[in-house]
Amino acid sequence: MPKNKTHSGAKKRFRVTGSGKLMRERANKRHLLESKSSRRTRRLSVDVQLSPADAKKAKKLLGL
Secondary structure, eight states, X not given: OOOOOOOHHHHHHEEEOTTSOEEEOOSSOSSOOXXXXXXXXXXXXXXXXXXXXXXXXXXXXXXX
């Protein structure tokens, strides 16, 4: 029986914590950072948990 392949796009975007939660990075922290306030860029630096609906789809793509 062949093995399932992990979705390449999903493995770059999501990470799994030790307890099994799926985390993602926030958008808007790639470029044009000078115009954004330090408070905003700090807030965008923190990883957030995936919403339950998205987590279900992402787990399928990651093969979890």
